[in-house]
Amino acid sequence: METRILIYAPTGQDAPLAAKVLHMAQIDSHVCATLAELARQLEQGAGAVLTVEEALAPGGYQLLQDCVANQPEWSDLPIILLTHHGADSPTVRQAVAGLGNLSLMERPVRTLTLITALHSTLRARNKQYQVREAARRKDEFLASLGHELRNPLAPIRTSVSLLTHLYPDAAPVARIREVVERQVRLLTRLVDDLLDVARITSGKITLQRQQVTLAAVMRHVGELCQYAADAKRIHIAWQLPPSEIMLDVDYARAVQIYANIISNAVKFTPQGGNVLVRAAIDAEGGDSGAGPALLVSVKDSGIGLDADTIPRIFRMFEQSATVSGQFSSGLGIGLSLSRQFAEMHGGTVEARSDGPGQGSEFLIRLPVLAGSGDGARGVAPLAPPAAADGRKIKVLVVDDNEDAADSLAALLEIDGFDVRAVYDGAAAVAATAQSQPDMIIMDLGMPGMDGYETARAIRQRPGAERILMLALTGWGQSDARRRTLEAGFDHHLVKPVELEQIIRLAGARHNRDQVQAAR
CATH class of the missing domain: 3.40.50.2300 (Response regulator)
Structure with a gap:
C-alpha cells in the first residue's frame, strides 16, 4: 500500500x-x-x-x-x-x-521523465518510512527501558518503607530513608518523563480527568521541587488565591506541568536566588479568548533567555547552554512535556524574558471550573481495612522478582494484612486453590505462566470473582492497561507503587462489599 x-x-x-x-x-x-x-x-x-x-x-x-x-x-x-x-x-x-x-x-x-521522477520520489519516500521505523523502535526501547528500570525501583522503595516501620525512632535510619526516597522519586520521575515521550510520539496518552483543587496540586508540586531549591538556598514564594479553585484535569499531568517548569526555574537560578509562583483567574482566557482560565506565573531571578532561545526551549531533548557555556543537566524534555500536556488540556504555556541575566517568566494557562468553592477536603490517615467478618485481609503477592515480592509482603504484614508471597504463576494458582485470598497483587511479566494467563486461570475458579486483583507492573501504556482488565484484573498499578494506594483500593472494595452485604 x-x-x-x-x-x-x-x-x-x-x-x-x-x-x-x-x-x-x-x-x-x-x-x-x-x-x-x-x-x-x-x-x-x-x-x-x-x-x-x-x-x-x-x-x-x-x-x-x-x-x-x-x-x-x-x-x-x-x-x-x-x-x-x-x-x-x-x-x-x-x-x-x-x-x-x-x-x-x-x-x-516524456514517459522516461515521468518514470525516473517517480523512482526518485519513491526512494525519498522510503527514507521517510525508515525514519518512522526508527522512531517506532526508539519508542519501544524507551517503553522497555522504563519497564526494566521500574522493576528494581519497586523493591528499593518498599524496603525503605519497611525500614521506617521497623525502626521508627532511629534517627540514622530516618536520614538514610530520606536520601533513598529522594533519589527513588528522582529516578521515577526521569523514567516517567522518558515513557511520556514515547507515549506522546505514538499518540498513546489519554487524560484521566478528575476534579481537583489547585491547592492540592500545588502541595504536591511543592514537595517535588522543594529539595532542589533548598540545596541551592533558593526561596520559592507561593502566592495562591485565598478562595478555592477547582480544576478538571488529569491530576498527575497537572502536577507534571507545574513541577517541570518550577524545577527548570530552580535549575537556572543561581545560589540564593528567588522563584515566585503566582496564580490568579484570568477571566478572558488570554489572547485565545477561550473563557475563564487559571493563569499561573513562574518568575525567577535566574540567567534569563535571549530572544533566539525562547522558541527553542520547548523542543524535545533541547539542552540549553548556561551563561558559562556549559550545557545544563537533565534530559531536555521537561518543558516540552509541560507544553504538550497543557495543550492536551486546552491550555497554553509561554515563556518571556528581558534578556540574559534578567530572569525568566513562564505563563501557564489551564481551563478552570466555574462555580467551585466547596473548599479543599483533607485526606484522613489510612488504616488497613478488615475483611467483612473482622479478620485480617488475606493478600497473595505474586512476583518472579523475589526481592520485590518479599519486601512488599513484609511491608503489608506490618500494616496489618495477612500476607503470603509466591514467585510464579503456577504457584499463585495453587495457593489460591489451597486458601482463597481476599486480594492478589501480581506482576505481569513473569516467565512461563505470565500474569495475564495466571489471572484468567484464577478467575475461572468458583468464588474468585470476589478476589480484588491488582496488576503491579512496570508497563504503563494504555494497551497494557486494557489487557489487564480483559484478563480479569480490577486495577493496573505501575511500579513503584505507594502502599497507601494499595490500602485505598482494598478499603474501597471493603466498603463496596459491606454495602452489598447489607442489601
Whole structure:
C-alpha cells in the first residue's frame, strides 16, 4: 500500500495512460475515480500522489491540503502535479503555496521523465518510512527501558518503607530513608518523563480527568521541587488565591506541568536566588479568548533567555547552554512535556524574558471550573481495612522478582494484612486453590505462566470473582492497561507503587462489599 502511486485525474485520458505507463515500469499504482475514493486510499497509505491541474478544483486542492496538514511528523507526502503548457494558472500557484512536497511537470510529459521522477520520489519516500521505523523502535526501547528500570525501583522503595516501620525512632535510619526516597522519586520521575515521550510520539496518552483543587496540586508540586531549591538556598514564594479553585484535569499531568517548569526555574537560578509562583483567574482566557482560565506565573531571578532561545526551549531533548557555556543537566524534555500536556488540556504555556541575566517568566494557562468553592477536603490517615467478618485481609503477592515480592509482603504484614508471597504463576494458582485470598497483587511479566494467563486461570475458579486483583507492573501504556482488565484484573498499578494506594483500593472494595452485604 505505502509504495503505490495514487493517480487522480477524473477527466480525460491522463489517468488510464499514466496507469499503463507505470504498469510497464513495474511501479505499483491505483487510479482513484472520485475524491471520496482518493480520501479512502490516502488513509490506507501512499508512496505519492500523481494528479493534474484541472483536478484540483473544486475540492481536490482542499483534500490534499488537509492531508498534508494532518500527516504525521515523519511524513512529507510527495505530490506530482501535471500542469498545462504555458504560464502558471492561479490553481498552480495556490498548489505551490499550500501543498508542501510538490513537483510540477508540464504536459506533454516524456514517459522516461515521468518514470525516473517517480523512482526518485519513491526512494525519498522510503527514507521517510525508515525514519518512522526508527522512531517506532526508539519508542519501544524507551517503553522497555522504563519497564526494566521500574522493576528494581519497586523493591528499593518498599524496603525503605519497611525500614521506617521497623525502626521508627532511629534517627540514622530516618536520614538514610530520606536520601533513598529522594533519589527513588528522582529516578521515577526521569523514567516517567522518558515513557511520556514515547507515549506522546505514538499518540498513546489519554487524560484521566478528575476534579481537583489547585491547592492540592500545588502541595504536591511543592514537595517535588522543594529539595532542589533548598540545596541551592533558593526561596520559592507561593502566592495562591485565598478562595478555592477547582480544576478538571488529569491530576498527575497537572502536577507534571507545574513541577517541570518550577524545577527548570530552580535549575537556572543561581545560589540564593528567588522563584515566585503566582496564580490568579484570568477571566478572558488570554489572547485565545477561550473563557475563564487559571493563569499561573513562574518568575525567577535566574540567567534569563535571549530572544533566539525562547522558541527553542520547548523542543524535545533541547539542552540549553548556561551563561558559562556549559550545557545544563537533565534530559531536555521537561518543558516540552509541560507544553504538550497543557495543550492536551486546552491550555497554553509561554515563556518571556528581558534578556540574559534578567530572569525568566513562564505563563501557564489551564481551563478552570466555574462555580467551585466547596473548599479543599483533607485526606484522613489510612488504616488497613478488615475483611467483612473482622479478620485480617488475606493478600497473595505474586512476583518472579523475589526481592520485590518479599519486601512488599513484609511491608503489608506490618500494616496489618495477612500476607503470603509466591514467585510464579503456577504457584499463585495453587495457593489460591489451597486458601482463597481476599486480594492478589501480581506482576505481569513473569516467565512461563505470565500474569495475564495466571489471572484468567484464577478467575475461572468458583468464588474468585470476589478476589480484588491488582496488576503491579512496570508497563504503563494504555494497551497494557486494557489487557489487564480483559484478563480479569480490577486495577493496573505501575511500579513503584505507594502502599497507601494499595490500602485505598482494598478499603474501597471493603466498603463496596459491606454495602452489598447489607442489601
